[in-house]
Amino acid sequence: MAKKNNNPIINFCNNKAAQIFSLDMIFAAAVFIIILLGIGFAWDHNREKLALTEQRNDAAIVARNMMNSLMETEGNPSNWTRFNAAAFNKTNIKSLGLVKTFSINKYDSHKKIGALALGKNGPGFLSADKILTLYTDYESYYNESKDILGLDRRYDYEIAFQLGENFTSYGFLGTSIIAYTYANGFATDGDASNFGIRAYLEENNVPFTNYGSDWQSLISNIDDYETVIFEDPHLDDNDLTAQQQDALRSWVNSGGIYFQKEHGRMIEIFNISTNDAGTSTGTVVKTDPYLTNLQINETMRFSKGYRISKADGGLVTLVQHESGHTEIGYLDYGSGRVYYIPDTEGNIEFANGTEKFNNTRIALTLPKPISNATFGYPPQNASNVVVVQRRAYLDDNREINVTLRVWQRCEGVTC
Known part of the structure; x- marks a missing residue:
């Protein structure tokens, strides 16, 4: 029979070894580690939540400041809509505002700064031209x-205007105060069969004053309008008196929009040179809000009109002849703009040569009815979205709703 070991030192060591690797100790250690991990996860979650809250607060401040700027100021300069895309930058435009510009506002400054609740002429009295x-x-x-x-680059935005019914986007014409004449040309050139501009305005219920052949009365009353259309006028610059030329130039320089189609060397009063074209072909070299339904390298064919150029530059070429001259383009003239198109009866071809449209009028961004105007980009994969809503009035006394969304793209741990 084996002899029992009664050595106390050996027995003590055996007992201690058993305690170190016991299930109780392993369980306790596991619980401790789980608690530490839980604390770590909770800390991380709270840190991310705090960061998101701070970011949302920042976005809310940005959104309110942006809405106040748009809804309560005219912008600096107030005629910032006259800058083309190439000149649209912080150097030329210090701030954007949608309030009707004071220089063309029918209300005096006292009424203009009045509370919106007291009338439809306060800081919320917005310019449809600027919105569009x-x-x-x-x-x-x-x-x-x-x-x-x-x-800053962290944020994006979308602003939406609910405009209601019977509202028209005037495209490059920019306004509802339009005067029209065919001057010494032919009234039929504006007919639907010739894809005329006049016919388009009539068919789409766009308000305008039709002076017919009485172009002299139009120029006499030109300060009553913000856009004039000379459709194939067949007027040379020397058909206008020096006083009429000065009146037209001064009006455009002050912000008016002059649009001419086809023949009439009167456009040369704006220092533009005209070259007889006859049948002509041009290539789309630049996209622009003036034009729609077009892509770069597509072909436009014209049967009438001019190719134009300008020796001292400034002419924006959208459709170009192989000679380098402009077929469709525009010129910023002071605070206003001069547009030209040689013809609306030609056709448009895809880059591969197959016909796309049987007329060139369809390429113009002409007036059309809309009920909502939205610009910017809707939230996509966003971690923060701040919504600010306002009510305002347009310059035609129409009440509208405005919704601004400022949002931040989801990035990293905040997603």
């Missing part, structure tokens, strides 16, 4: 608009 400029052009200068509005 952004609506039409935003893809051309969205990033620049963020810079001007004070949004």
